[in-house]
Amino acid sequence: MTTTTNHARRGDTSTEGSSLPPRPHLPLGDGADSLPAAPPSSRRTGVARPLGVGLVGLWLSVLVLLPLAALTVTSLGEGIGGFWHAVSAPVALASLRVTVLVAAIVAVVNAVMGTLIAWVLVRDDFPGKRIVNALIDLPFALPTIVASIVLLSLYGPNSPIHIHLNATQPGLLVALAFVTLPFVVRSVQPVLIEVDREVEEAAASLGASNWTTFRRVVLPTLAPAVISGTGLAFARAIGEYGSVVLIGGNIPRKTQVASQYIQQQIEIDRPLNAAAVSVVLLAIAFVTLFVLRLFAGRSLRREEDAQ
Amino acid sequence: MKTSTTARIGLRTVALGYLVLLIAVPIVLILWRTFGEGVGAFVDSIRTPAAISALNLSLLIVAIVVPLNVVFGVGTALALVRGRFRGRGLVQAVVDLPFAVSPIVVGVSLILLWGVDGWFGGLERLGIKVIFGLPGMVIATLFVTLPFVVREVEPVLHEIGTEQEQAASTLGASTWQTFWRITLPAIRWGLTYGVVLTIARALGEFGAVIMVSSGFPGVSQTLTLLVHSRYIDDHNTYGAYAAATLLMGLAVLTLLGMTALDRKRSKT
């Protein structure tokens, strides 16, 4: 989340920013080499002048910073003790535990299945591949509540195949796997396309088995993309609400995720509890994205050093 | 790496099987259940007054959010790329914040800021209703869609550099002329892509909006809230399926737009 200083000095922050949003077709670190020299300070576009910068700052503050400040201040309304009391309530803790656990499992599932799907989409060829490729983006475009209702129709009480996952943790897994599907696929796919296949062929001709080639040659190249996609999927999964609201069951200590707990605390008029757990949830997401950014920065530098 | 045919087909089967079970079958099923009772039933269900005003409200929110995001998104991107000011790193971080924040947390934060007991609660007493009104839903949607335009425009600005802009201003063009004639055309596809993402998210936002909406069908119910309310409050599963199908249609349109844009962008 924070720009590393040496990047700021070079005037390049776009690559880091671009790794965060769900941007299906831009590989990590895209455009890093095509940067122009920093413009001379005398010539700036109008918006970048102090007035413009001030306006942008004001906009971002009112829209994003102030609400989050209000949230943090409320969570500390009764001091650190009150905050701790709210967060350490067994059901609050349980909801955070369920959230992190399920999100972690979903992240791992994504890492494996996402890489596999990306592989099939890049290296394999079969009729209807383009349709499958388009299908991957659907969870991004589909409203989360629709995802919930869609999954409930197959895995809910009216399931035509008699699989009942509603109000169970596997139900949560399915919902989160659905909404986070594109992250790893779309982050690995472009890297896989660019990969130099000669190295693989060389490895194979030296007698390496497929598995060895994959492990020693392909995987190290893909690793940054897989990790970045997995991290984004994890960050998305811990905050997810819409897709689990109908299928999750909201059973405290079992399937109630943190966002559902927060909403419940607002409904029963305990804003402090809601704010405190919100702050924890935010912190988890920040740390995830921060680690991810550090990692992306490091692998980018390594790449540059190699060149 | 040459994979044997069996291995390749095996991998393919696993990948496709996963996608089919996770995405294809549920979607086909819901389409089946929506249209199983005939297209007429579907059309009736999505043109009830509540459904129409939900669609209108969703579009209204999009219509307010998109221009604001375009203006401030391009402004922010310009400031980030062309500006040299202290706190740029902070701005970068703030722009990414909405990606890290759960929609429910967005809702809670807005209530604590704009609600009657919040920091800006005074507005409410002046008769300006933010929470439980349209402004609240717009602000919530702005929050969650904030990064899209910035993050799509920013790399393009980097790429085009400043040479043309400098040339233009050397030739005597004013700042605005330079912006309209040089910068804007150059970033148009990135901007459009950002707008499409914004539209998709604005139409689909649920968690943040449900926290700040008063939930009146016909007044403060967006399409996503309608799906939820039909399913829970009305116990009307079919109606919920129908509304979900409508939203799904809009999502597919967005997707087609994205694909078309991608093709266009990669050509230029």
Add this chain to the structure above:
Amino acid sequence: MSRHTRLALAAAATVGALVMTACGGGGASDTVGGDAQNAGAKTGTINLYAYAVPKVGYDKVIPAFNKTEAGKGVQFQQSYGASGDQSRKVEAGATADFVNFSVEPDITRLVDAGLVAKDWNANQYKGIPFGSVVTIVVRKGNPKGIKDWDDLLKPGVEIVTPNPFSSGSAKWNLLAPYAAKSDGGKNPQAGLDYIEKLVTGHVKVQPKSGREATETFLQGTGDVLLSYENEALFAERSGDPVEHVTPPTTFKIENPTAVLTKSKNYAKAKAFNDFLFTPEAQKLWAQAGFRPVDPTVAKEFAADFPQPTKLWTIDDLGGWKTVDGTLFKKETGAIALIYDKATS
């Protein structure tokens, strides 16, 4: 984005909306209050805030009201949700003209906030146009053989009842066995012991409202749903595979309504509230599964609403003020404490 593209997008959106509006009209299944922009201009719009389940009744009563002289052309914007949550929303500034909550304290909150007149319950029915009784909903065929309150404590019986901090239904659901076990409050400890066993050992979920509890139950969670009789009838009539058992000793549910004093449409809202008590509306409530308060209408529908052996009322327990203070008040009420202990 070029201006043309933006214009094109806006135009497409507008055209889409117009097409949708143009073909609208027929087949209205969900009721709305018409367009938001000029609401309340000529005919008047009533913003109705209600607890989660009476929509099925208002779907019958509102069209009937529109046929009366006073109700001609009046439109309704209706919001349904957990009683306590709805009440707090109105207190926090949501625009309401008419409210219908599950329990009286949710109206009292608005009286305290100066939004509802102190004499809101002055009419002969104390401001309560309809009610119900607490009932036990089970799966079709009653596989667990549930007949009375004691059966709920059998090992392995899972109960769905909403969260009493947001839902009015939940309060009624807990008051029923409490009154039964405490002999109408004479032996509070016996009642609380039962509630503790029930909540600690058998209640695993906390849906926010009565309707969400129904939905949770219908989707397969739990063996027993505690709910309003009208909600049980609603589920049965919608063809869901459930049936209800009304225990011999249960509790009378009274759902109050009130008009907001600052309503922009006070006269219409008041007329609507008065209409609810007319025999015509009372019959519609009865048809929708709610117990009417008008004695004549009640007699007419007596067969639909069997009388339990013993029906405790809130007055038997000392009225809502006492009950809310001693049992449900946050952090001090006896049931609130049990709930907090079991669920936090």
